[in-house]
Amino acid sequence: MAEAAKHAVGGGHDLSGIIALGVTALATAPGLQVGVKPSDSLRTPACLFILVSAISGSGKSRTAKFFMDVVYRRERELQETFKKKTKPDMLAEKDRLVAEMAIRNDEVRRRLKGMEAGAQAEPDELDARISALHARLEAIEDSFQWPNLVAEDFTSSALARLMAGSKGRCMIFSSDARTPIKNLQGRHQKDGPDDALLIKIWSAESVSLSRRGSGNGVDQVTVNRLTASLLHLVQPDLVNEVMGNKALLDSGYMCRTLVAFTDSKPAMPDELKDVPPELQRKYDTLMMDLMQTYYERDEPATAYFTVEALHLLIERDRATVQAYRDGNTEGWSIRSRDGEQIRRISIVLHAGLHGGKAHEMPVEAARVSEAMQIMDWFIRQRQPLIEKQQVEVDTQVRAVVATLAEANPRGFTVRDAQRRSIIPGQGTAAEVQALLEDLVKRGILVSTIEKTPGKADRPLYLSARN
Numbered sequence: 001m002a003e004a005a006k007h008a009v010g011g012g013h014d015l016s017g018i019i020a021l022g023v024t025a026l027a028t029a030p031g032l033q034v035g036v037k038p039s040d041s042l043r044t045p046a047c048l049f050i051l052v053s054a055i056s057g058s059g060k061s062r063t064a065k066f067f068m069d070v071v072y073r074r075e076r077e078l079q080e081t082f083k084k085k086t087k088p089d090m091l092a093e094k095d096r097l098v099a100e101m102a103i104r105n106d107e108v109r110r111r112l113k114g115m116e117a118g119a120q121a122e123p124d125e126l127d128a129r130i131s132a133l134h135a136r137l138e139a140i141e142d143s144f145q146w147p148n149l150v151a152e153d154f155t156s157s158a159l160a161r162l163m164a165g166s167k168g169r170c171m172i173f174s175s176d177a178r179t180p181i182k183n184l185q186g187r188h189q190k191d192g193p194d195d196a197l198l199i200k201i202w203s204a205e206s207v208s209l210s211r212r213g214s215g216n217g218v219d220q221v222t223v224n225r226l227t228a229s230l231l232h233l234v235q236p237d238l239v240n241e242v243m244g245n246k247a248l249l250d251s252g253y254m255c256r257t258l259v260a261f262t263d264s265k266p267a268m269p270d271e272l273k274d275v276p277p278e279l280q281r282k283y284d285t286l287m288m289d290l291m292q293t294y295y296e297r298d299e300p301a302t303a304y305f306t307v308e309a310l311h312l313l314i315e316r317d318r319a320t321v322q323a324y325r326d327g328n329t330e331g332w333s334i335r336s337r338d339g340e341q342i343r344r345i346s347i348v349l350h351a352g353l354h355g356g357k358a359h360e361m362p363v364e365a366a367r368v369s370e371a372m373q374i375m376d377w378f379i380r381q382r383q384p385l386i387e388k389q390q391v392e393v394d395t396q397v398r399a400v401v402a403t404l405a406e407a408n409p410r411g412f413t414v415r416d417a418q419r420r421s422i423i424p425g426q427g428t429a430a431e432v433q434a435l436l437e438d439l440v441k442r443g444i445l446v447s448t449i450e451k452t453p454g455k456a457d458r459p460l461y462l463s464a465r466n
Contacts, residue, residue, distance in 0.1 A: 001067070004275045006063075008274055012058070012263045015058070018052050023068060026229045028348060028351045029229040031299075034302070045344075047201065047229050048344055049258065050257070055265075057266050067283075071287065074291055101134075104126060108126065151170045153179045156198070164221050168223040177232035181232060184198070193251060200226055205226060239261065243384065260378065289355040290351060290355060303358055305368070342368065347363055349371060400420050401439065401445065404416055404417060405445075413450075
């Protein structure tokens with residue numbers, strides 16, 4: 001389908017391929033999660049956050065239409081059912097409950113009068129019934145929400161309310177995401193980006209909301225499991241702006257987001273070919289199956305990895321950690337989630353292959369290998385962000401070193417650098433010393449040995465300019 005959409009629009013293989021991956025995650029995320037092994041309580045939801053860059057006129061919206069039309073059609077079906085059946089049935093039930101409530105209240109009043117006259121109190125069944133009526137009326141009020149699958153332009157507060165009324169799920173999608181990304185960066189916030197809810201969604205956490213209840217009261221509503229995937233298509237200038245937003249990097253949002261700079265270009269009209277109708281029908285059937293099986297289910301299903309697939313994941317994680325221990329720490333805050341991203345991509349590919357039966361069979365090693373290839377592509381895409389982050393870190397390190405050298409003209413110790421948090425969070429003595437030795441190799445510092453009678457020798461560091 002991605003290949004056919006590319007030939008229909010001309011937007012490039014990577015644009016249509018990423019959209020295909022992203023929309024599959026939109027349809028799958030709420031109801032399918034991956035477990036490492038049955039005995040392990042840790043479950044990773046299939047949520048993916050994907051930010052796609054493509055130049056204006058290259059076919060972002062037209063390409064997305066081939067993949068999203070079935071989603072909007074399902075949304076219209078649910079809304080039509082709600083309007084013609086669900087809502088009328090709920091209103092009729094509410095009327096019956098209100099009528100019964102009036103009858104029960106009359107019974108309570110008669111009972112109270114009898115008690116004043118000295119009669120024996122009636123059994124507690126009446127109180128229990130009234131409590132049940134109140135509970136059911138509250139449940140009906142909570143269910144009076146128009147079915148919305150897709151959230152496009154949102155703030156965190158609006159998105160939280162939407163998800164509270166849709167069992168903690170939605171599809172966050174926009175083919176022109178300029179407005180939601182401006183909101184994300186904090187257009188309506190005074191103290192930073194508006195990404196806290198998205199970070200909760202990525203990990204399927206819970207959220208508590210306060211809202212106006214009956215009368216003048218305020219109700220507390222808890223959504224136990226927020227799940228959604230995100231697919232935003234924007235022009236390159238905005239992606240560069242987001243990648244340069246230090247607050248989004250520090251908050252952890254960017255390490256959860258897969259950024260794609262596509263090679264999309266406008267196509268020549270005579271090169272385009274229509275998507276075959278039969279292929280479109282097969283794709284639509286698959287997406288409908290995924291939405292009905294996973295998006296709309298109340299409790300998530302779990303798929304597990306085969307032994308071979310799990311071995312590939314463990315080896316990849318081990319290599320990533322070993323690279324960090326060997327000193328390849330650049331962009332670690334972003335790289336640290338690569339293993340989890342691979343697991344999520346694997347299960348989305350698995351769902352795209354098996355549809356609504358994905359939870360009935362394990363995720364095979366072939367899906368993991370494909371997910372690793374896709375992740376390696378995303379890693380190359382984010383390299384500018386890591387390089388920018390490293391420049392910022394290097395600038396901060398140089399500033400700390402300059403301060404230490406000025407305060408300690410005869411040299412400063414590893415412990416001095418540790419106290420000044422030359423590595424955020426202080427870092428271990430070994431990590432700080434490794435950083436200082438690297439600065440020596442780069443000619444920024446020079447090192448000497450301090451010899452004190454009766455004490456162990458220790459290295460001292462001075463600015464190379466001295």
